Amino acid sequence: MNVMDSTRRPRGRPQARPDAETRHVIAEAARAEFMANGYASTGMDAVAKRAGVSKKTLYRLVPTKAALFKASVADRIDSFLLAVDPDILALLDIEAGIERILHEFGRLTLAVDTIAIQRLVLAESDRFPDLATDFYAAAIVATHTNMTRYLTRMRDEGALVLDDPHVAAGMLRGMMIMEPQRAAMLGQRGAPTESEIAARATACARLFLHGCRP
Amino acid sequence: MNVMDSTRRPRGRPQARPDAETRHVIAEAARAEFMANGYASTGMDAVAKRAGVSKKTLYRLVPTKAALFKASVADRIDSFLLAVDPDILALLDIEAGIERILHEFGRLTLAVDTIAIQRLVLAESDRFPDLATDFYAAAIVATHTNMTRYLTRMRDEGALVLDDPHVAAGMLRGMMIMEPQRAAMLGQRGAPTESEIAARATACARLFLHGCRP
DNA sequence: TATTTTGGAGAATATCAAGTTTCCTAATGT
DNA sequence: ACATTAGGAAACTTGATATTCTCCAAAATA
Numbered sequence: 001m002n003v004m005d006s007t008r009r010p011r012g013r014p015q016a017r018p019d020a021e022t023r024h025v026i027a028e029a030a031r032a033e034f035m036a037n038g039y040a041s042t043g044m045d046a047v048a049k050r051a052g053v054s055k056k057t058l059y060r061l062v063p064t065k066a067a068l069f070k071a072s073v074a075d076r077i078d079s080f081l082l083a084v085d086p087d088i089l090a091l092l093d094i095e096a097g098i099e100r101i102l103h104e105f106g107r108l109t110l111a112v113d114t115i116a117i118q119r120l121v122l123a124e125s126d127r128f129p130d131l132a133t134d135f136y137a138a139a140i141v142a143t144h145t146n147m148t149r150y151l152t153r154m155r156d157e158g159a160l161v162l163d164d165p166h167v168a169a170g171m172l173r174g175m176m177i178m179e180p181q182r183a184a185m186l187g188q189r190g191a192p193t194e195s196e197i198a199a200r201a202t203a204c205a206r207l208f209l210h211g212c213r214p
Numbered sequence: 215m216n217v218m219d220s221t222r223r224p225r226g227r228p229q230a231r232p233d234a235e236t237r238h239v240i241a242e243a244a245r246a247e248f249m250a251n252g253y254a255s256t257g258m259d260a261v262a263k264r265a266g267v268s269k270k271t272l273y274r275l276v277p278t279k280a281a282l283f284k285a286s287v288a289d290r291i292d293s294f295l296l297a298v299d300p301d302i303l304a305l306l307d308i309e310a311g312i313e314r315i316l317h318e319f320g321r322l323t324l325a326v327d328t329i330a331i332q333r334l335v336l337a338e339s340d341r342f343p344d345l346a347t348d349f350y351a352a353a354i355v356a357t358h359t360n361m362t363r364y365l366t367r368m369r370d371e372g373a374l375v376l377d378d379p380h381v382a383a384g385m386l387r388g389m390m391i392m393e394p395q396r397a398a399m400l401g402q403r404g405a406p407t408e409s410e411i412a413a414r415a416t417a418c419a420r421l422f423l424h425g426c427r428p
Numbered sequence: 429t430a431t432t433t434t435g436g437a438g439a440a441t442a443t444c445a446a447g448t449t450t451c452c453t454a455a456t457g458t
Numbered sequence: 459a460c461a462t463t464a465g466g467a468a469a470c471t472t473g474a475t476a477t478t479c480t481c482c483a484a485a486a487t488a
Contacts, residue, residue: 012433013485038340040254044476054436055477065476094427123337125400126252132400140396161428163417170393171421178388182354186339186346203377207385211425213308214375226463227455257445268466273447431488440479449470458461 023061026051030072035116039069039124069124070131073117080117080139082108082146089150094159099205101147102176106197108143109177110184119185144169175204237275240265244286249330253283253338283338284345287331294331294353296322296360303364308373313419315361316390320411322357323391324398333399358383374423389418 016022029051033042044065048058062068082105089097108114125132144166151165151172162168180200183189192200230236243265247256258279262272276282296319303311322328339346358380365379365386376382394414397403406414 010433011431011487013435013487015434038337041341043474055438056479057435059477060435119336119339122333122399123252125333127255129401133402136397136400136402140400158428160426162426167414167417168421168426171389171418174388174390174392175385176388178392179384182336183350185336186350186354187343188347188350200381203381204385207382207422207425209425209427211421211423212374212376212382213423214372224463225457225461227465229464258447259445268468269447270449270467271465274465279446429488431486433486434484436483437481438479439481440477442475442477444474444476445472446474447470447472450468451466452468453466454464456461456463458459 019061022053022057026053026058026061026068027072027075030068031076031117034069034072034120035113038120039127044068066128070128073121073131074134076113076117077135077138080108080114080143082143084146084150086150094154095205095209097150097154098172098208099201101150102172102201102204103198105143105147105173106176106192106201107194110180110192110197112184112191115181115184115191118181144173147172172204172208175208176200233275236267236271240267240272240275240282241286241289244282245290245331248283248286248334249327252334253341258282280342284342287335287345288348290327290331291349291352294322294328294349294357296357298360298364300364308368309419309423311364311368312386312422313415315364316386316415316418317412319357319361319387320390320406320415321408324394324406324411326398326405329395329398329405332395336399358387361386386418386422389422390414 026047030042030047033047033050036042037046044055044058047068048055051058062071082101084101084104089100092100109118121128121132121135147169148166151160151162151169154160155162155165180189180192180196184191240261244256244261247261247264250256251260258269258272261282262269265272276285296315298315298318303314306314323332335342335346335349361383362380365374365376365383368374369376369379394403394406394410398405
């Protein structure tokens with residue numbers, strides 16, 4: 001009889017959806033609100049309304065606003081990891097390889113969503129230091145490490161001359177994204193288009209490799 | 215007799231200091247609080263207390279918290295302009311010149327205060343878009359323009375080969391500061407030391423000019 | 429039909445902080 | 459002394475909003 005318990009429906013009204021699913025809907029809605037209005041200016045009423053859920057349900061599934069914030073951001077941290085297939089990279093020469101990595105990196109970090117979340121994490125890093133740490137580790141350090149690995153391999157193969165691939169990777173990232181990212185974060189420009197990203201990746205790769213001395 | 219009016223003290227208790235001075239003290243205190251706790255978490259009581267002033271006086275000199283915020287940040291925007299003496303630059307070769315600019319730029323933008331204010335402006339750019347615009351124009355664009363001017367001159371003198379000095383200046387800035395600045399903003403590292411800044415400037419200048427091809 | 433459980437709408441409560449006001453003391457001219 | 463202005467301490471008002479609670483309809487089983 002116990003075997004049946006899992007399939008047999010219990011007495012009262014059944015759940016509209018499993019809690020996990022509702023939680024996900026809530027997290028999506030919350031992220032959208034937080035990204036649009038920031039933490040302080042986002043109300044739980046607004047989140048509930050956008051999620052199409054009552055506050056009662058909201059608070060059944062989420063303990064506090066702070067937890068909701070962390071959950072809604074943490075949900076997407078993983079999606080910020082840059083990983084370029086090494087098999088493909090192996091087929092490209094050094095310049096094309098770097099260009100490829102930068103292009104992918106730019107697409108990732110210069111997307112409107114990514115920029116909004118970065119600004120959010122930055123803005124609330126005082127209130128949520130552990131979230132900032134998670135973000136830094138999962139998104140920034142991880143991506144940085146992947147780039148460093150590529151540069152190190154290229155150096156070992158003799159394709160590059162580098163004192164410190166780790167530092168060089170940081171410079172490469174900064175060249176590629178700082179300016180457009182910050183302009184967008186400050187609301188002074190929209191996120192760059194795909195072709196702008198591509199052009200910038202090309203220019204960066206060339207500058208990084210050849211410099212600009214005559 | 216009207217001539218005397220300006221020197222003659224009026225009837226009651228005199229002001230402890232001129233209003234302008236008190237305003238300045240308040241702005242300083244406010245900036246410190248905002249930088250430490252962010253806009254939302256900073257209370258007017260705390261600002262008054264730190265300024266050594268009562269809330270009555272505070273509100274006599276400042277209309278609202280929002281105005282206080284704008285004033286306290288705007289006060290310092292001008293101090294973020296990078297300006298390197300062109301006469302000195304003229305004496306240096308291209309590599310030393312770029313290194314010099316980057317060093318100065320790093321000192322400016324990687325100071326704890328600067329980083330804190332940038333984070334603040336970034337965090338509140340939704341609530342205060344015009345402040346963000348002012349900051350962008352006065353600090354970022356102006357500095358960028360100065361760098362671009364130098365690169366353009368060097369290119370015209372034949373010391374550099376550049377398609378677009380404007381874009382190149384953005385890349386140079388990103389190389390120099392993005393990584394350490396963001397780590398500090400996220401609370402993952404302290405602001406770099408003077409010698410770290412110097413070393414980074416040297417490495418950037420070399421990479422920018424010579425690239426890293428064997 | 430009676431019983432149960434889910435969930436919505438939103439009223440109620442609690443808390444917190446911005447902005448005002450009151451009351452009191454200090455410092456100065458007359 | 460007394461009138462008058464400055465300014466501090468703290469109470470008060472008000473508006474948000476996070477969190478809880480009440481009431482009720484919906485959807486299922488027995």
